[in-house]
Amino acid sequence: MSNKLIITFFIIISAFDMFVLSKAMHPTASENYINYFIKKNISTTEYNSRELYDYDALREANPDMETWRFRAICQDKGRECVLPHPVNSSK
Amino acid sequence: MKTILKSNKILFFSFVISALSLVIFDLETIPFGGLTYSTCKWDCLWYRDIILHGYQSDTYLSLRHMGFAAWPFFPLFPGLAAGIRYLTGLSAEAAALLLNQTLFFFLVAISALYYRKFIDTQKYVLFILVLCLSPFSLWYKIQYTECIYGALMVCIAYFTRDKKYVPLFICSFLETLTRPTGILLVGTCSAYLMIEAIRTRSLNGFLNGGFPIMAASLGLSVYMLYLYYLTGDALAFSHMQSSWGRAFGFPGKWIIDAITHGRRINGVIATFISMFFLYYGFKKRMYLETSILTVTFLFALSSGVLSLHRFIMGNPLFVMIFCRLFDNTSTKIKNYAILVISILGIIAAYMWFNDSHYLF
Numbered sequence: 031m032s033n034k035l036i037i038t039f040f041i042i043i044s045a046f047d048m049f050v051l052s053k054a055m056h057p058t059a060s061e062n063y064i065n066y067f068i069k070k071n072i073s074t075t076e077y078n079s080r081e082l083y084d085y086d087a088l089r090e091a092n093p094d095m096e097t098w099r100f101r102a103i104c105q106d107k108g109r110e111c112v113l114p115h116p117v118n119s120s121k
Numbered sequence: 122m123k124t125i126l127k128s129n130k131i132l133f134f135s136f137v138i139s140a141l142s143l144v145i146f147d148l149e150t151i152p153f154g155g156l157t158y159s160t161c162k163w164d165c166l167w168y169r170d171i172i173l174h175g176y177q178s179d180t181y182l183s184l185r186h187m188g189f190a191a192w193p194f195f196p197l198f199p200g201l202a203a204g205i206r207y208l209t210g211l212s213a214e215a216a217a218l219l220l221n222q223t224l225f226f227f228l229v230a231i232s233a234l235y236y237r238k239f240i241d242t243q244k245y246v247l248f249i250l251v252l253c254l255s256p257f258s259l260w261y262k263i264q265y266t267e268c269i270y271g272a273l274m275v276c277i278a279y280f281t282r283d284k285k286y287v288p289l290f291i292c293s294f295l296e297t298l299t300r301p302t303g304i305l306l307v308g309t310c311s312a313y314l315m316i317e318a319i320r321t322r323s324l325n326g327f328l329n330g331g332f333p334i335m336a337a338s339l340g341l342s343v344y345m346l347y348l349y350y351l352t353g354d355a356l357a358f359s360h361m362q363s364s365w366g367r368a369f370g371f372p373g374k375w376i377i378d379a380i381t382h383g384r385r386i387n388g389v390i391a392t393f394i395s396m397f398f399l400y401y402g403f404k405k406r407m408y409l410e411t412s413i414l415t416v417t418f419l420f421a422l423s424s425g426v427l428s429l430h431r432f433i434m435g436n437p438l439f440v441m442i443f444c445r446l447f448d449n450t451s452t453k454i455k456n457y458a459i460l461v462i463s464i465l466g467i468i469a470a471y472m473w474f475n476d477s478h479y480l481f
Binding site: 033036037039040043044046047050053054057058059060063064066067068070074077078 | 180187188324325328329331332335336338339342345346349352353354355356357360361363
């Protein structure tokens with residue numbers, strides 16, 4: 031390719047990369063997500079309990095909760111994959 | 122017909138051996154519940170999730186997958202598989218398998234052509250046999266990204282050596298949409314081209330050599346921008362790795378950690394085997410291939426020994442270095458080696474179908 035064309039592409043892609051990097055430096059995810067995944071200043075248990083609203087009450091009311099799948103990832107064939115999303119989760 | 126077959130002997134042979142190895146592999150799945158069910162394990166379930174539902178904006182809330190999301194799995198492979206599923210009406214697992222097993226023919230052919238042109242003009246038959254029948258080929262035949270990543274990797278190395286810039290840019294862009302390590306692989310090839318251009322004092326060569334890394338950064342940036350608008354975190358693919366127990370650290374730390382805790386010993390063994398072959402690759406003057414593998418090795422090892430064997434041994438460039446072990450051996454030893462490797466390949470497949478934790 032000609033030098034002019036390469037330099038033009040180079041400038042356009044660099045500008046786009048800079049734009050994406052600026053977005054990467056300012057995440058807009060939930061506070062709980064930022065604390066756990068980015069700042070890493072809370073424990074997994076804290077992250078989980080904040081993410082799942084009213085975790086203990088939900089578990090007490092539903093002893094089979096450990097087998098629930100709130101999002102669709104199936105490991106067992108023939109099992110219902112998509113189950114209700116809990117209301118009032120932190121996101 | 123005879124003339125065509127003779128001139129395309131390498132392609133014909135690679136096609137026949139690829140087909141034979143796929144038939145053996147696919148027949149092995151019969152006692153384990155069928156082809157699509159028995160091959161789809163571990164990461165495949167995440168790809169299945171992306172194919173069926175796309176990327177979700179939240180992390181999973183089921184207790185088994187609390188805090189997990191599919192964001193570290195890059196979009197090219199599940200995207201193509203979703204396209205095949207839409208066109209054919211197959212299940213998600215079957216569409217991903219069809220994609221990989223079709224690409225397997227291309228991977229073997231392009232790797233064989235590369236091996237004959239740049240490594241050894243004579244012994245490509247041995248290379249094709251090892252690539253298709255050995256345990257290293259396991260991950261190409263299941264619903265993992267090894268096949269598409271490996272095929273693009275060999276294309277990138279081929280076009281780098283041949284200085285075919287436009288296809289190199291396209292492959293570089295696609296490679297970074299396949300896996301995060303794609304940018305490192307392209308960076309290594311760019312450095313190779315730029316160093317060569319400095320030696321020959323070619324400005325055009327230098328600029329052309331630098332452009333693949335720009336094309337690759339474009340692929341990565343596109344996915345990062347998508348993640349930003351989906352999740353609010355452009356680096357979500359990297360941050361999510363902590364859910365899999367991966368965190369950056371000095372490579373040696375993870376080896377010591379695995380040995381002292383007595384876990385992931387298969388990863389430690391794979392690390393030492395990989396080190397030997399990296400040394401051997403440089404000794405055999407396979408600089409570009411070994412440099413790509415070394416960068417992949419160091420990057421993978423900096424976040425743990427988990428799956429290291431797959432990242433290194435499930436790589437066609439590793440198989441090329443491996444085949445150089447037989448440079449000066451007799452035909453009899455080569456035949457025995459191919460027999461042993463084929464048996465090990467069948468055993469590895471059985472281990473996979475039996476949910477072995479040693480291979481994922």
